[in-house]
Amino acid sequence: DSFDILGDGVKELLVGRDDGMIEIYSFESADDPVLRHDYALSESIASIQGGCVGRDGYDEILAATYSGWLTGLTTEPVHREGGSGEELKLSQEMQNKISSLRNELEQLQIKVLQERDKYQQSSHSSTAVSSVPAFSVNEKFTLNKDDASYSLILEVQTAIDNVLVQSDVPLDLLDVDKNSAVVSFSSCDSE
Numbered sequence: 598d599s600f601d602i603l604g605d606g607v608k609e610l611l612v613g614r615d616d617g618m619i620e621i622y623s624f625e626s627a628d629d630p631v632l633r634h635d636y637a638l639s640e641s642i643a644s645i646q647g648g649c650v651g652r653d654g655y656d657e658i659l660a661a662t663y664s665g666w667l668t669g670l671t672t673e674p675v676h677r678e679g680g681s682g683e684e685l686k687l688s689q690e691m692q693n694k695i696s697s698l699r700n701e702l703e704q705l706q707i708k709v710l711q712e713r714d715k716y717q718q719s720s721h722s723s724t725a726v727s728s729v730p731a732f733s734v735n736e737k738f739t740l741n742k743d744d745a746s747y748s749l750i751l752e753v754q755t756a757i758d759n760v761l762v763q764s765d766v767p768l769d770l771l772d773v774d775k776n777s778a779v780v781s782f783s784s785c786d787s788e
Contacts, residue, residue, distance in 0.1 A: 600647025602656050602672065609633065613642025613660050615737065615750070619670065621658075640664060640752055641735065663735050664754045746771060 599608040602621060610622040610630055617638040622630035641663045650657050655673035662668065687695070735752040751760060760778070762768070763785070770780050 598646050600656070600658075602647050602658060603633065604656070604672070609647075611645050611647050611658055613645035615641045617641055617662075619645065619658065619660055636670060638662060638668060640666075641750075663752050748773075 598611040600611055601608045602611065603609055603623065605623075607624060610624075612618075612620040612622065614620070617640055619636045619638065619642065620632055621634040623633045624630055638660065642660050643663055644661045646659050648657065648659070649655065650659060650669065651671060652673055655671055657672070658670040660668045660670075732753050732755060735750075737748070737750040739748050739750075740746075741748055749762075751757065770782075772780075
């Protein structure tokens with residue numbers, strides 16, 4: 598998207614990448630765009646948009662991720678400082694917002710407990726049928742020309758416990774910064 602998120606009268610380029618990076622580029626001259634800010638999310642960005650959403654006068658970047666999360670980056674200051682000995686008081690609007698969020702959280706917790714009880718009851722009945730749900734998997738296997746390696750990227754809308762890679766040829770697995778996996782090697786039986 599293109600949007601004036603910096604408030605300088607010139608639109609910046611907002612980029613959401615497959616690796617979860619959000620980047621803001623500005624055009625200060627006729628040369629190449631200049632990276633002004635970046636932010637890393639833990640999953641790929643499906644779409645990105647700039648605008649004013651949460652509060653008047655404060656522009657935001659909204660990014661939708663592969664699993665459906667909506668993340669917002671705002672220009673609104675998140676910290677307010679009080680003077681020496683001065684207590685920080687919340688506005689009535691902010692107190693109402695906090696109260697509303699607490700009520701919503703309590704209702705969601707009650708709903709989760711009810712659904713959990715309903716699931717427990719149905720799973721212990723004699724007519725219960727267990728099945729593995731089908732998940733949409735977002736996979737990419739791309740060649741990195743710089744170091745002649747391949748990148749395997751797997752995304753699914755639930756936690757991934759194990760990934761098994763089997764190959765007929767020897768593999769060297771390289772670690773990357775965003776990887777939190779524990780790698781385990783085992784040799785295959787030739788038969």
